[in-house]
Amino acid sequence: MLWTDFEQFGIPDPWRALDRLNRAVSGSGLLAPSTNEFPLVNVWMDGDRAVVTTELPGVESKDVDISVAGKTVTLRGARSLGDACKEGCEHRHERWSGNFSRSFELPFVIDQNKVDAKFSKGVLHVTLPRAESDKPRKIAIKME
Amino acid sequence: MTDTDKDLAKKEAGVPAGVExxxxxxxxxxxxxxxxxxxxxxxTADLPGVDEKSLDITLEKNVITIRGRVETEIPAGCRLAYGEYEIGDYERAFSLSDEVDKEKIQATIKSGVLKLVLPKAAAVKARKIAITAA
Structure with a gap:
């Protein structure tokens, strides 16, 4: 069963419930409880597809590895800041560097062949369509 | 991540008291x-979602201000199911020492990273004093 189909059966949709909970807790209405995971992601849903966005400024497409298995998406990558301090003096060092790896599960099986990813202005967008085999089948009702 | 001690969440920019x-x-x-x-x-500044068109750098009385506008790109027909980060503009200001050659400041932005080069004024470079042992 697709998670977003819950409300048809009178059961609250867990995604919406989570959303409402977040609104109640944070006041600003958007954020999930703070996490130590990196990178932080936003997941957008539209029926049979999910779009995952994450902010990875300065990361090249070749430095990101996206893998999909069943319902799970894994983002791996790295950012190096180059040779920071040669002879100079570093006044501030706030930007992150190093390797990252993040996995999360979507509420449906992903069609691995149709995953699409693009980088725009340092923001990664990954479109993950639901697998055809995972979609609910419509059953025709015959008249007797 | 190697920088485990760092706070990786976005930090909100402050406004002066009484101002909105x-x-x-x-x-x-x-x-x-x-x-x-x-x-x-x-x-070097991380400005994800900002490009050369939405970036604004101003220099006024030794204060350099970086402002980046971010257009919220909501994927068509989608609603946010799960959110961990917020989308907003960027703003930060730095006061420069007067030894910067203001005419030669260079700024470039690539994949959300701004590189601002502030060359030192020629007079300052020459003002090095050699010390001789007495």
Whole structure:
């Protein structure tokens, strides 16, 4: 069963419930409880597809590895800041560097062949369509 | 991640007491690296979602201000199912020492990273005093 189909059966949709909970807790209405995971992601849903966005400024497409298995998406990558301090003096060092790896599960099986990813202005967008085999089948009702 | 001690969440930019922003959206303080060597000071800032068209750098009385507008790109027909980060503009200001050659400041932005090169004024470079042992 697709998670977003819950409300048809009178059961609250867990995604919406989570959303409402977040609104109640944070006041600003958007954020999930703070996490130590990196990178932080936003997941957008539209029926049979999910779009995952994450902010990875300065990361090249070749430095990101996206893998999909069943319902799970894994983002791996790295950012190096180059040779920071040669002879100079570093006044501030706030930007992150190093390797990252993040996995999360979507509420449906992903069609691995149709995953699409693009980088725009340092923001990664990954479109993950639901697998055809995972979609609910419509059953025709015959008249007797 | 190697920088485990760092706070990786976005930090909101402050406003002076009693002042409010005109636009009801969040403004964040971008993370920066500042490196100085003999010739120049290089400021690098993470501004995801900002490009050359939406970036604004102003210099007024030794204060350099970086402002980046971020257009919220909501994928067509989608609603946010799960959110961990917020989208907002960026703003941060630095006061420069007067040894920067203001005419030669260079700024480039690539995949959401701003590189601001602040060359030192020629007079300062020459003002090195040799010390001789007495």
């Amino acid at each position: 922003r005109t636009k009801p959206r969040k403004v964040f303080k971008p993370d920066v690296d500042i490196i100085e060597d003999k010739e120049e000071t290089v400021l």
